[in-house]
Every structure is written in structure tokens, then in C-alpha cells.
Amino acid sequence: MLTADEIARGRAVLEREGKLSERSLFPTVMLVEPDKDAVRAFTPGDALERRVLFVVLEADTGVSTEYVVALQDDAIVDERVVPSDTFPYGQPPYTLEEFMVVEDxxxxxxxxxxxxxxxxxxxxxxxxxxxxxxxxxxxxxxxxxxxxxxxxxxxxxxxxxxxxxxxxxxxxxxxxxxxxxxxxxxxxxxxxxAAPSANYDAESIGEVRKSLKPIEITQPEGPSFSVDGGEVEWQNWKFRVGFNSREGLVLNQLTFTDGDDERPVLYRGSVPEMVVPYGDTSRNRYWISYFDAGEYHLGKNANSLALGCDCLGVIHYFDGVVADDHGRPAVIPQVVCMHEEDAGVLWKHTEMGYKPDVRRQRRLVISYFATVGNYDYGFYWYLYLDGSIEVEAKATGLVFTGSGEPGAEDPHRLEISPGLFAPVHQHLFCARLDVEIDGPDNFVDEVDVVGIPKGDRNPYGNAFTWERRRIETEGGRLADGLKGRTWHIGSATRTNYVGKPTEYQLIPEGLPVLMADPDSTVHARANFAAKHTWVSKYEPGELWPAGDYPNQHAGGAGLPAYTEAGESVDGGDIVLWHVFGPTHLPRTEDWPIMPVDVYRFKLKPNGFFDRNPALDIPDWSAAPAGDSCCHAQGDDEGDDEGGRLPVFGVRTS
CATH class of the missing domain: 3.10.450.40 (Nuclear Transport Factor 2; Chain: A,)
Structure with a gap:
């Protein structure tokens, strides 16, 4: 994460070197990711090389130039004109200043x-x-x-x-x-x-329901996490919180402490792109296919979050630092929210004749919200006590609209209010998972559940099994819900106590991928969204699923280019990319403001631990200190010392 001082120092170098004019705008200011080996070897007191990428747009010519400033050298170390006038073109994202003049x-x-x-x-x-x-x-x-x-x-x-x-x-x-x-x-x-009013503020709505009772969330002893700058520790998890103007929230160096062993899981995780392609053929909307990170910058459009509204509970906030349109530091206060919340039953069993054993699940929530035009997006990372990770995107705000004849049927739009239509569209998010399962030497297996025809291998007709296929070279794969397809990311060097590689599995939702025709320009530009999961060999700078400059780009950049060489991913430093999100057929209930839709995928330990890592969770985790959550509704009276019940599962008179 860049600091305000680093942004200011880098800009001062550009100004000193005569690289700026009165019409200079800064569509992008980003930290250049430091070398991974240097980060892994970092110890307190070390100094990492800090470099900043400034993309400077001259508003009167339309020419953009990339400058890389090395802060420790106080110097420009790289300079390149963005080839926006050369095939396949591509423009930097828009600035707020540019947007503000369009209406005039x-x-x-x-x-x-x-x-x-x-x-x-x-x-x-x-x-x-x-x-x-x-x-x-x-x-x-x-x-x-x-x-x-x-x-x-x-x-x-x-x-x-x-x-x-x-x-x-x-x-x-x-x-x-x-x-x-x-x-x-x-x-x-x-x-x-379309004429009907659709205002949804308190004054327009009028009297609100009075039957809803308050819910209070308290942690009298404080939260279970600790924060030191950007480093967080919570229930065996350790990671660093990052934030930047393009992709927003980033989790870095995520590890899980297993006994005395701090085990790496994820070097870097983020949601660096999303595309919103529309399925409407009308002149007003056939061209719409927004890339909300690459064209607008999600992080720069992030919200300051408020307790009781965006976040509930005992909250820790992180501020975000971005650059404004003129390359000067701008702080977004409380841009990332972190808190704990109860997440239901973690594990439970009732043995015949005994009281049940049950423990409550809990999760750590790290989230932020961004508003891009008519839509609002929440991005949530959940860490669980059992070592699971969940990534979630929430979509709300207002659907995009067009007018039409009331009652008309349209194969590409649905009427959501008299004379008001919303086009069919998709929100396809792409997560980038720089995996590090027990170290940087990883592989990926695609695992399907399969039936077996009745015969010698299945004499009774009841059998089924699984199939594993090693993904040997870079490329994209599709989910298959009928086969329960998952992807297992494993260590090429470490095994568990039954002799198998330690693994995490990626569990997809498997909803539709990009619906646009393969010959369309949106398919060329958003090719990353044509597959659910991609595996690529790690290369520095390969961060963006649709490429560095998807705005007005002819296509082919990003994941298609990253994986074109088909290099081996069977062992070594690899990256998983996962596409998830809705294909939205708008409803009348989505108007005038859309209730949150939620889409997610999971990373779940699969042979990573030698046994359930949450056996040591106390049974009072969701109850007052000293109490047990395992009481059997009054049947405690008369129990013997071993906690035996007279009857299991029934009551007697």
C-alpha cells in the first residue's frame, strides 16, 4: 500500500524533471510490486525497494506516459509512452475531472x-x-x-x-x-x-415499519484480532492488508499457524477486474461492457464506511491512500472494515446416551465497497476458524434503464416499472489468487466426481468415484456442476500424515461465463470471463485479467496473452484466476434500488491439516464466559457424572 508521503515524493520527482504541465492528469498511480523473493526474505529492520508507477495523461493532446519512480534513488528509472494510437490500442482509465466536463x-x-x-x-x-x-x-x-x-x-x-x-x-x-x-x-x-417517480430516500418512502426490533452485537472483552500497522493476526491466521486505486482491497502473505509452524497459503489475493457486458442490441446499449477496475478504478471509487450502516460490531478500520486526478495523495478514511462475526455451527455431534458436543463457527470479515455509476459493489474476504477462506462479491445500487412502450415484450430487456426497462446483463468478477500452499512450489489438479457403469467395477450399481487430472500447462478451464468439479492446489514438496500432498481446493459456484459470441469485440476484450478458472505461471507485472489498458482496447490482452505460451504449471510458482458472478435478468423487485445479490467461491483445506484444526475451539465461544453452549434443554438434571442422558432423541413421560 502506498503512503501519502510516497505519492507526494514521487510526484515531486516528475515535477522536478519537467515531466508535468498545467494540463497533466494522473489516471493511475500504483505501487510497483516488489520482488517476491525479497518480500519472503524480509525481516523487521530490512528495507524493501519502493517504486511507484505514475501514468500521466496530457489532457490537451490525449497522450499518456508511464513513469516509474524509484523512491530510494529519487529518480525516474523507466519511461514509456502508452501506445494508444497503435493496434491493439487501449487507453488509461478515466479521471473524475474528465467525467465532470462530459455533461457540459x-x-x-x-x-x-x-x-x-x-x-x-x-x-x-x-x-x-x-x-x-x-x-x-x-x-x-x-x-x-x-x-x-x-x-x-x-x-x-x-x-x-x-x-x-x-x-x-x-x-x-x-x-x-x-x-x-x-x-x-x-x-x-x-x-x-418513462415518467413514474422512483425516489427511495426516507422522505419519499414515508412511514417505515415499526415491528423490527434492534440487534446489538457486543464483544465485552474486545475483538480476538490484533493489528500492527497493516499486519493482522487472528486465530492462527496472519496477513497484511493492502489497498490501491485500481483493485481496492488486497490481502498479502496470508498464513495459518499450525502448532509451531507458520504455513503459507496465499501470497497475494485480490479481485482486480470485473466486466459488465449487456445483452441488449439497441443503439443505446449494444456497446456497453464496462470494465469497472480497468476503465474506472474500483479502489479510487471506494466508499468511506460507517459503523451501523456498512459494518456492524466491534470494528477496526483501515484508511486507503490513492492519488487524486492531479497526482497528489488523497486519503479515503475508513475504506476497509474488519470485524468478527458468528457464522453458525462449526461442528456438532450427539453420541448415543451423551450430551451433544457442539462448537460455534466464527469468521473474520475484511471488506470494502465501491460505487461506479449506478451500481455499488461490496467485496468481502472471510477467514474461518477451520482454515477455510471465502471470497464474496455483493451487487446493489440501481439497474441500468431504458424507456419503452408499457407492456411491450423485448427479448433483451425486462419491464421493471411501467414503461421502464432494464437490459439483461452480467457481472463477471475475476479474483487473482497468487497461491502459496506450503510454499511457492505448487500444482493444480482438476477433480470430478464420476459414476461407474454397472459391471465388473460396479457389481451392485451403487459405486461412484473421482477422477483427478493434473493441469500441466497454462490455460483456462470451465466448471461443471453435474460433476462437482473443483480444483485442488497442492504442494509439490510437502505431504500430510497419510502421505498425500497438502492441498486447498477451490470450490466454484459455476454460474454462466461470458455469454457474448466469440466473434464479438466484447468477447475479445473480456476473454478472461469465458472460463471459470485459469492457471498461469507467475510473472511479475501480470496482474490484470483484461490487460493493463482495457479501455478502448481491441482485445487479446491479459489472461489470453499471459497463458499463450502454454508454459508448464506442474510445479513452481503459479497463479490461479477465478471468475464468478451473476447473469442478471432484472426483476420488478430490483427497482428502484436493488436488494443485495451475493456471489462467492471458497478455498477449503483438503488434506492441508492432519486433522480438524478447530478441535481446540472452546464450547463457550458464543455464550457468556464460563457457560457451556451444550446444555440439553433441561435434561442436565439427573445426569450422572459422565453427562449421560436417560434416553437419546426422545422424551419419556
Whole structure:
């Protein structure tokens, strides 16, 4: 994680060396990941090399340049112009300053004003909202190599009205950000603009229900974790919390202490990209395929979190430091929330004639939220007492809308309010898991559950088994729910006490991957989302599933390029990438604001431990100190010393 001082020092080097102008903008400022061997060998008192990548955009020319500043040398050590005008192109993400001027550019366009008057909307132009949206890539001559956005128009009835409820259908502006002009405006159709109000603030909703009773979460003795700067220890887990402007929350050097042995599990984990492709063929939306990290930066759009609203319980917050549009440090206070929560039963058994043994599960939650346009996304990492890890994405906010004839049927849009339609779309998140199961020498097996035809191998017809296939070379794989497919990441050097490699298994949800046709431009740009799981050989700098600059990129970057050589991944330092998330057919219940949808995958120890690592959890974990949670509803009275019950499972009169 960069500090404010490091960002300021790096920018000062660029300024001193004459690399900045009055029109310089900073779409990206990121820490250059240090060498892994140096990090692994780090001990307190050592100094790691710190380098910062600055991507500087000259707003008046549209030219972007990458500068790498070595902080210890106080010098620029690398400089490269981003080849945005050369195939396959690609632009840095947008800055807030660029977005802020789009509405003024569109509204100043005589063509836009004419289109609004033609529709009888001249009295509503002042309150109109003109969105700044990434344009995708289609090889259009007037867009190639240029810094572009598209803009749709939404109406407001008053200043804080929900504009997404009133989309102006068939009106699309394309804006050149460098020249500050509308280069094309398409105006077609005469669909009435949806009119019903859809405000969801407290004043608009009115009286709220009074039947809901408060829930209080307390930890009288404080939380069970400890924090030292960015390092966290909790119930055998140890890790470092990182945060950056592009991917947001990062967990580094995640280990689990097993007895006296601190065992590595994950060198680095994050969700560095997501794509939101739309399935609507209309002019207003056929081009939509947002890359919310690569085009907008999730971390830079992260929220400051509030107790009682975003997080509940005894909370520890981490601030995030990003660079503003002018390359100066900006702190997002309380951007990462960490707390413990009860997670149900951990394990339980009732032996015949005895009281039950039961323990409560608990998990450590590390999370952040980002708002990108109309959608809000929560990213959650859960660490469990039994060594399991869960990664979760939550989607809420407002669905993207268009107007239509009330009651009309459309194969690509669903009516969510009279005359208001929401297109079918996907949210495909990609997690990057730089695995380190008992060290950096790992392999991956794909494991299926399979039936056996009745015969010599299955004489009674009841048998089934499993099949393991070693993934030998880089590439992508699909989940298969009918086969219960999982991927086992194992150590090539360590075995457990039954002689098998120590492993974790990745358990997918296995929902649909990218639905776009393989010949489409969105498929070329978001090829990472065409598979559920990828395995690649670790290479420094290979961090982004859709490549460094997915904005207006022709495609083929990121995971397709990383794995093209087909290098061996059967042992050695490898990275798993996992795609998960919904294919969304919007509902009326998703309007005017969408209840949270949750999507997740799991990393579960599988032969990593020699036995259940949570046997030592006390039986009062969810009860007052000194109490047991194992009372058998009053049957304690009359029990003998061994805790025997007179009857198991029934009551007698």
C-alpha cells in the first residue's frame, strides 16, 4: 500500500524533471510490486525497494506516459509512452475531472439541443443528466486511438430526483475528451420517456415499519484480532492488508499457524477486474461492457464506511491512500472494515446416551465497497476458524434503464416499472489468487466426481468415484456442476500424515461465463470471463485479467496473452484466476434500488491439516464466559457424572 508521503515524493520527482504541465492528469498511480523473493526474505529492520508507477495523461493532446519512480534513488528509472494510437490500442482509465466536463460538452451541442426540442423536452434540458460512459471498442474510424466516451441522457423532475427512472431512449452522444466536442449524435425513435417517480430516500418512502426490533452485537472483552500497522493476526491466521486505486482491497502473505509452524497459503489475493457486458442490441446499449477496475478504478471509487450502516460490531478500520486526478495523495478514511462475526455451527455431534458436543463457527470479515455509476459493489474476504477462506462479491445500487412502450415484450430487456426497462446483463468478477500452499512450489489438479457403469467395477450399481487430472500447462478451464468439479492446489514438496500432498481446493459456484459470441469485440476484450478458472505461471507485472489498458482496447490482452505460451504449471510458482458472478435478468423487485445479490467461491483445506484444526475451539465461544453452549434443554438434571442422558432423541413421560 502506498503512503501519502510516497505519492507526494514521487510526484515531486516528475515535477522536478519537467515531466508535468498545467494540463497533466494522473489516471493511475500504483505501487510497483516488489520482488517476491525479497518480500519472503524480509525481516523487521530490512528495507524493501519502493517504486511507484505514475501514468500521466496530457489532457490537451490525449497522450499518456508511464513513469516509474524509484523512491530510494529519487529518480525516474523507466519511461514509456502508452501506445494508444497503435493496434491493439487501449487507453488509461478515466479521471473524475474528465467525467465532470462530459455533461457540459453534450448540453452545449446544437445537435443534442435539437434532439431534445424535437422530443418536446426543451423545458427539461437544464435538469437533464448526461452520463459519461466507457465506449467499448468497435473499430470505428473516428474513435480508434482517441480518448472517447459515450453519453446517454436521463431526465430529472427536480435537483435530486432519481434520473435513472427517466431515460431518454434513442439519444446517444459520442464525445472526444481531448477536443471537447460531440463527434456524433444519434437520435432515433419517439419512445416516450418513462415518467413514474422512483425516489427511495426516507422522505419519499414515508412511514417505515415499526415491528423490527434492534440487534446489538457486543464483544465485552474486545475483538480476538490484533493489528500492527497493516499486519493482522487472528486465530492462527496472519496477513497484511493492502489497498490501491485500481483493485481496492488486497490481502498479502496470508498464513495459518499450525502448532509451531507458520504455513503459507496465499501470497497475494485480490479481485482486480470485473466486466459488465449487456445483452441488449439497441443503439443505446449494444456497446456497453464496462470494465469497472480497468476503465474506472474500483479502489479510487471506494466508499468511506460507517459503523451501523456498512459494518456492524466491534470494528477496526483501515484508511486507503490513492492519488487524486492531479497526482497528489488523497486519503479515503475508513475504506476497509474488519470485524468478527458468528457464522453458525462449526461442528456438532450427539453420541448415543451423551450430551451433544457442539462448537460455534466464527469468521473474520475484511471488506470494502465501491460505487461506479449506478451500481455499488461490496467485496468481502472471510477467514474461518477451520482454515477455510471465502471470497464474496455483493451487487446493489440501481439497474441500468431504458424507456419503452408499457407492456411491450423485448427479448433483451425486462419491464421493471411501467414503461421502464432494464437490459439483461452480467457481472463477471475475476479474483487473482497468487497461491502459496506450503510454499511457492505448487500444482493444480482438476477433480470430478464420476459414476461407474454397472459391471465388473460396479457389481451392485451403487459405486461412484473421482477422477483427478493434473493441469500441466497454462490455460483456462470451465466448471461443471453435474460433476462437482473443483480444483485442488497442492504442494509439490510437502505431504500430510497419510502421505498425500497438502492441498486447498477451490470450490466454484459455476454460474454462466461470458455469454457474448466469440466473434464479438466484447468477447475479445473480456476473454478472461469465458472460463471459470485459469492457471498461469507467475510473472511479475501480470496482474490484470483484461490487460493493463482495457479501455478502448481491441482485445487479446491479459489472461489470453499471459497463458499463450502454454508454459508448464506442474510445479513452481503459479497463479490461479477465478471468475464468478451473476447473469442478471432484472426483476420488478430490483427497482428502484436493488436488494443485495451475493456471489462467492471458497478455498477449503483438503488434506492441508492432519486433522480438524478447530478441535481446540472452546464450547463457550458464543455464550457468556464460563457457560457451556451444550446444555440439553433441561435434561442436565439427573445426569450422572459422565453427562449421560436417560434416553437419546426422545422424551419419556
Amino acid at each position: 460538452i453534450v448540453k452545449a451541442s446544437p445537435e443534442w439541443q435539437t434532439a431534445m426540442r424535437r422530443r418536446g423536452l426543451e423545458d427539461r434540458m437544464d435538469l437533464a443528466y448526461c452520463t459519461p460512459l466507457a465506449p467499448g471498442y468497435f473499430g470505428y474510424e473516428d474513435e480508434i486511438g482517441r480518448r472517447m466516451v459515450r453519453s446517454l441522457t436521463f431526465l430529472r423532475d427536480f435537483d435530486h430526483d432519481n434520473a435513472w427512472a427517466h431515460p431518454v431512449e434513442g439519444l446517444l452522444a459520442t464525445v472526444n475528451l481531448t477536443t471537447g466536442e460531440v463527434v456524433s449524435l444519434q437520435d432515433e425513435g419517439d419512445v416516450p420517456t
